[in-house]
Amino acid sequence: MAASALVLGGLIVGPAGAARAAGVCSPTVAAVGFSDALDKTTAAGESVAGISALAHDRRSGRYLALPDHTEATALVWPLAGLDDVPVARPRVAGPPLRLRGPDGRLLPGRSDTEGLAVLADGSLVVSAETGPALRVFGRDGAWRYDVPVPPRFAPAPVGRAVPNAGFEGLAATPSGRRLVAAMERPLLGEDPGSVVFLDYRIGAAGRFILARELRYRPAPGMRVAEIAAYREDRLVVLEAAYSARRGNSVVLADAQIGPAAGPGRTRVVHRRPLADLVHCPTMGARSREYQRNPLLDNYEAMAVVPRAGGYTIHLVSDDNHSKHQTTRLLTLWATLP
Template sequence: MAGRAVRKVRQGSGRKVAKGFTMTKFSAGSEPNACSAWAVVDWFSDALDKTFFEEKFVGNMSALAVSPEGRIAALADRSLLFHLDAATHEPVEVVALYDENGKETDFEALVFDEDGTLLIASEEPAVRRYTPEGKFIDRLPVPDSLLIAPAGRAVVNETFEGLAMQPGGLTLVASMEGALRGDESSYVRFQAWERETTGDEFRIGVQWGYERDGGLLLSDICASGDGRLLVLERGFDKSVGNIIRVYLADPREADDVTHVENLSGQDDVALMDKTLLVDMVNCPPLGATNKQSQANPLLGNIEGMTITGTTPDGRLKVLMVTDDNQSDMQTTRLYGMTIRLPEL
């Protein structure tokens, strides 16, 4: 194909997004605790850090989701699912998860279906369905190209990292953490599954391309409620610490790249538009401390993100969590943010 990949980047200040780990300052809003024109950090809590619940270590968090009953589900990548009280965020239940062979696996993302079953993505890559009690039900088909080489083109530890259910429950979307072999390193793929009605089996749908910031990986996604997706990009650099950016991605005019063998800057392909909502280095630190050297001590290795509700004026209430990797130098930290979306 001739031409170049097309992707628009938007942000409140109208400036280009810096590539790599450049700590660029963006214009903040006028509200207290504003991080940008779109986002406010409301609070943080380290109450879960280095704690135990029913003799299980509360940490290694990789994903968050809200159950139909309103509880917060926090997924640990050590095959544990913690249910947290929605108000206090204290653990109230823990469920052990295993694959279809009864083995632990590296779980990375989850969403709830409307009937309370869980869809959980892992690094094989796979998307499995579980009962609310944690019993394995089945697994969704995965395109061959997304399997780990040599079966496919995916790189070990850079497969499914985010999972989102679009409004109506008919479209499920998974994001790859990194690029496929043969794709340009900054381009990652989002895989969709579709079904006719809720309760039906999901079938493989379209793929979209997304251009991540240089040096960053995709950590999580969630549905914004209007067909768009919040995308969490993260990285670490010794000179500045953690880099955490939240984008709004729009797949509505993106091309299906399922049959594009190699995504590159030379392809005439429409990627998802992305709008920078917040670079969290610009959030007020709120008195946070950090054992690691950070440009902003509030930051950590944020891996999980979910929307817990909306404000009366339609802004999103967003909950985030860090993965402490069970390390004394890292912290299990929860964040509450309020994010306003650009108009459609």
């Protein structure tokens, strides 16, 4: 993005990140545009569906999208066209990267993979709710090692995690030396309004070790759907909820997680609301389900990328492989603390 103002989908963006005109969602967030180009498509014999995580690969300049399950094996899709102007043209940009386990075999498509982070050296970290697991893979999809997870984060009754509400969010900081894994919901028997994030740092052996637990309090009734790091000490948190009466609720918040170093095994995270996306313009979007704003959907994937004067936030919705839901890319522009 050049320093001079650009017009993107009706949004005027200047070098200071100022946003005007029809795209405004909040004082700091504006909608740039959306695309349903990926919806109900196939590639390499697989459905491009169920997208649960999105990460920007600085090495290739492309984005990587992770489905929570597939018909065959666990995989990562390379995507291009998300940043095309004036209109995004998201598309699969090559064959999928298929993930392999410690035994060298392809991981099954029902591995319930939910979070994805790209490290500075190009390797990938993937979180799975089954287990739960945090696994590091090479750029060829080969397993490298498992990041240790405390036993109480296993699903109940073995641990305290609500079943199917484990490591929904995953983020690596820009340096790649800090990793944060976010639970979707509070642990059973602990503070019912507080969600635990695990804060890892690179240890002496070059592998991630647990530094502390972070306590994050989402808006009432909301779950943590995804996180993305835009600074070493800051995250954007995607909070979500659904009801048949209200449709999807989607809120963005800033989380100040503090420095990687420091005393204490637990740290309370400061939350600052950024935008409730129900207030975004509809932008001509249509929905197959009832929504208070048809632009909304089951957004579960997010990437935050620095640009001149601000940040681009890409959200992708998980259609749950359902004909009643949509795989949608929503692009936002934000000024962040």
